[in-house]
Amino acid sequence: MAVAASPTTPTRERMFIGGEWIEAADGRTFDVETPATRGKVVAHVPRSGAADVDRAVRAAAAAFPAWRAVAPRDRGRLLLRIADDVDAAVEDLSRTLATETGNAIRTQARPEAKTVADVFRYFGGLGGELKGETVPLGETMFSYTRREPYGVVAAIVPWNVPILIAAWKIAPALVAGNTVVLKPSANAPLAVLHLARICAAHLPKGVLNVITGTGEEVGTPLAEHPLVRKISFTGNTETGKAILRLAADRIIPVTLELGGKSPQILFPDADEERTADGVIAAMRFARQGQSCTAGSRLFVHSSVFDPFLDKLAAKLAKLKVGDPLDEKSDMGAIVSRQQFDKVVGYIDEGIHQQGARTVIGGPPPSEGPLATGYYVEPTVFANVRNDWRIAREEIFGPVLVAIPWRDEADAVRMANDTHYGLAAYIWSRDISKALRTAHAVDAGWVQVNQGIGQVVGQPYGGFKESGLGRENSLEGMLESFTQRKSVTINLAY
DSSP states (O other), rough: OOOOOOOOSSEEEEEETTEEEEOOTOOEEEEEOOOTTTTTTEEEOOOOOOOHHHHHHHHHHHHHHHHHHHHHHHHHHHHHHHHHHHHHTHHHHHHHHHHOOOIIIIIIIIHHHHHHHHHHHHTTGGGOOOOOOOEEEOOOOEEEEEEESSEEEEOOOSSSSSHHHHHHHHHHHHHOOOOEEOOOTTTTTTHHHHHHHHHHTTTTTTTTEEESSSSIIIIIHHHHHHEEEEEEEESHHHHHHHHHHHHHHTTOOOEEEEEOOOEEEEESSHHHHHHHHHHHHHHGGGGGEEEEEEEOOOEEEEEGGHHHHHHHHHHHHTTOOOOTTTTTOOOOOSSOOHHHHHHHHHIIIIIIIIEEEEEOSSSOSSSSGGTTTOOOEEEEEEETTTHHHHHHOOSSSSSSEEEEESSSHHHHHHHHHHOSSEEEEEEEEEEHHHHHHHHHSSSSEEEEEEEOOOOOSSSSSSSHHHHHHHHSSSHHHHHHHHEEEEEEEOOOO
């Protein structure tokens, strides 16, 4: 399939507030670059400030009373229409995603766009599930609970899978009766704005607002705004901690999906061929490792350590790294110069300061086609200790560290020796052993003998400093976007 190249002339975008497409109040903009070509600007986007945040939040607050009065099933029907329109726009969304994020269109951008429709369709069907309970208090008392929306939800999303994570927040928040002010990452706002255009055709004014800008200039005043009654944030752990502090000042609820340094534990009885493919998938190499669930610490039993790494390297060598818009590319580019420099810094540290053995990959190409963009090839380090920085800190790039083990208890101890607790992956033919290990690791989402992404309807979130709350499910919607009210009636009155 031929794919249109990224635009040669930058587009001028506007943000969406109160049902209108507008510029920033002071007219400022920022540039969005494509990571496939260093320095190439593809769009100019409004650079909002506190005044724009206030306008967006007030628009959402004004729309809230009428929106919450809409029957939940009717709110859900609007989401089902949005899902149909997302299906029709998959190719345009995919091209935009590939251009701004660097994610390869075939392996990442198109699947992300298709899954967005699934998310809206799933939550669109849950309007009838916003139910309460009855509480038995005796024959003369009738007590029941009801689920009510919070009001204005501030949703802040990252750049790695921007429209999927936006959908995780928009769809459940809206069907639950909230209104939303969403801030996309300054690195990847374009597809989110496209999604907002699709939603705008079906939603009343002010129900969904999308405001663009930096974290400091938009994210902070949004989290501090007195009319915001709930914050849902996906991003790095340090920013999550800052948001939690801001929310504490007003005692408002927060859902946080944060970083990870997720372990993969490989037992000697695992099928090496299938496991090598699974490890690659779990590491999210197809997304350049730019995933909070990336299984970036690989604990391999010492009896199969070297042969397995050889097999893994042989498979990684076959991956095609290249233009995100090329249908033949398996991997694309790192999202920005800042992130590229960070990843390269970790690679240099692993090689030159900590003495890791490079199994495959290493420093980025300095010449040839890949030198023109922010490309990093799949990199695997061996001879790594679990207390090294490359084994403890979230790199958010295609860098996997491999550590041998002999004792199962020691493997679990090393896996849990981290302040993160988002995902984990267990590889073994022995299901009893695999489940025992799955139950022992500190992670909110554990997969056994597979490394796929999250499936809509499955509660998702982390332990420890990887987050608070759950998303992407009925339970997540009820916990994150509604509050329970108890009503008790004295029937003997």
